[in-house]
Amino acid sequence: MTKTVKEHLVKSLASGQFISGQLLGEQLGISRTAIAKHIKVLTEIGLDIYSVTGKGYKLAQPLYLLEKDKIISLLADEKNPQAEKQSDLPLIEVHSLIDSTNDYLMRRLPNQVTSGQVCLAEYQSAGRGRRGRQWISPFGSQIYLSMYWYLEQGLSGAMGLSLLTALAVSDAVKAHSNVQVQLKWPNDIYLDGVKLAGILIDLEGQALEPSHCVIGIGLNLHMPVDAGKLIEQKWTDLQSHSKVKIDRNGLSAQLISCLRKRLQQHQQVGLVPMLEEWHAHDAFLNKRVKLITGERVTHGICRGVNNQGALLLEVDGQVKPVYGGEVSLR
Numbered sequence: 001m002t003k004t005v006k007e008h009l010v011k012s013l014a015s016g017q018f019i020s021g022q023l024l025g026e027q028l029g030i031s032r033t034a035i036a037k038h039i040k041v042l043t044e045i046g047l048d049i050y051s052v053t054g055k056g057y058k059l060a061q062p063l064y065l066l067e068k069d070k071i072i073s074l075l076a077d078e079k080n081p082q083a084e085k086q087s088d089l090p091l092i093e094v095h096s097l098i099d100s101t102n103d104y105l106m107r108r109l110p111n112q113v114t115s116g117q118v119c120l121a122e123y124q125s126a127g128r129g130r131r132g133r134q135w136i137s138p139f140g141s142q143i144y145l146s147m148y149w150y151l152e153q154g155l156s157g158a159m160g161l162s163l164l165t166a167l168a169v170s171d172a173v174k175a176h177s178n179v180q181v182q183l184k185w186p187n188d189i190y191l192d193g194v195k196l197a198g199i200l201i202d203l204e205g206q207a208l209e210p211s212h213c214v215i216g217i218g219l220n221l222h223m224p225v226d227a228g229k230l231i232e233q234k235w236t237d238l239q240s241h242s243k244v245k246i247d248r249n250g251l252s253a254q255l256i257s258c259l260r261k262r263l264q265q266h267q268q269v270g271l272v273p274m275l276e277e278w279h280a281h282d283a284f285l286n287k288r289v290k291l292i293t294g295e296r297v298t299h300g301i302c303r304g305v306n307n308q309g310a311l312l313l314e315v316d317g318q319v320k321p322v323y324g325g326e327v328s329l330r
Ligand code: BTN
Pocket: 099, 100, 101, 102, 103, 124, 126, 127, 128, 129, 130, 131, 133, 135, 143, 144, 145, 146, 188, 197, 198, 199, 200, 216, 217, 218, 219
């Protein structure tokens, strides 16, 4: 995908005004036929663009795009919001179209990233979920956010990352929309028993040597009907549960701020002080569940998580830590 051309087209059309193919071609130094081809791709990924002879292209509805400057100005409660503007590296990037925000940051390891750096996108052509699943990523209506974090102590403490990230999502959603979510070990965010958001963590490094981590969050805000039909798991979106209109820039800023705070807390004092909060939001605490690990199915009762972030599963009266697998209600 030639990203810059399409980014320009998206931004030019966002206001919902007509703009001619001729003018767009002149701005970008390409032919009207080339513009038409790019517009076709944009309609294929879900943008509702139509054309009228003599007037040009127009979006059926104006777009409320993510805006980097707005997000930065909203990070007001960060210790040093100016750092975003002064850094040599772009600490927050917003892309119209990308393959995957996680992959984008992973490709920049180790020298083109700085701890806390964020990549957001309006659309992902290859959004990834856990266990090799696809993360359906329709344009301009959800949040796809990835943050790079440097792990000075190595990968040994990585287990806690998904738990603290889930807590950060919970903090941000509560602060922005006053909606209370539940957390499903290790890294799903539920609302009324249905999935609202997912977390994907990519790691690179060694157990006890400085390592790298990219934390990806996909949060459903306003799922378009067509995209929703493509999702296999049951899902919900935040707008259906919120009394306030969700502002994607505002919620993105909250997410960045809450995630950085939780990561710093983890770096300073570890996971243990967060466990009480995690248990207060645990969707499956003391519930009968089914754990699937590869081909193996185990039935038990969830007894929370331990100090390392492993699930505590009671089977036949014995509580044992579980380090991986998929849990669901029985
Ligand atoms: C899951 O529940 O399976 C995890 C979903 C994670 C999706 C997010 S969207 C932003 C980031 N980029 C990706 O390709 N995946 C994560």
